[in-house]
Amino acid sequence: MAKKVKVNADACIGCGLCVSTAPDVFAFTDDGKSEVIGDVADESQVDEIVASCPVGAIEED
Ligand code: SF4
Numbered sequence: 001m002a003k004k005v006k007v008n009a010d011a012c013i014g015c016g017l018c019v020s021t022a023p024d025v026f027a028f029t030d031d032g033k034s035e036v037i038g039d040v041a042d043e044s045q046v047d048e049i050v051a052s053c054p055v056g057a058i059e060e061d
Contacts, residue, residue, distance in 0.1 A: 002039035003046045004061035009033045011057035018058060022049060034058075 005025065007018075014032040018025070022045075027037045034057070040046050050058050 001043050002041050003043045004039050005036055005046065005049065006059050006061040007034045007036055008057045008059065009035070011055050012053075013055055013057075015054060017052060017054070018049065021052065025049070 007026070009029075012033045014028070014034065016028070016034075018034050019028055022040070025036060025038050025040055026034045029035045040049060046060055050060060052058075
């Protein structure tokens, strides 16, 4: 089942990890932050994606 995530733009440092590992879920905004462009298709990957952000900017929505 697809799950939604969100990015805290104030916390995001634009490292690009989420954009490169899940390009169907995250993309860069014009100011170099990450934004959510899609759902996480595999629910089991949500915890890993949330945990992978070095500054904890990704949250389950
Ligand atoms: S992994 Fe975290 S800090 Fe890096 S671009 Fe994604 S949301 Fe921003």
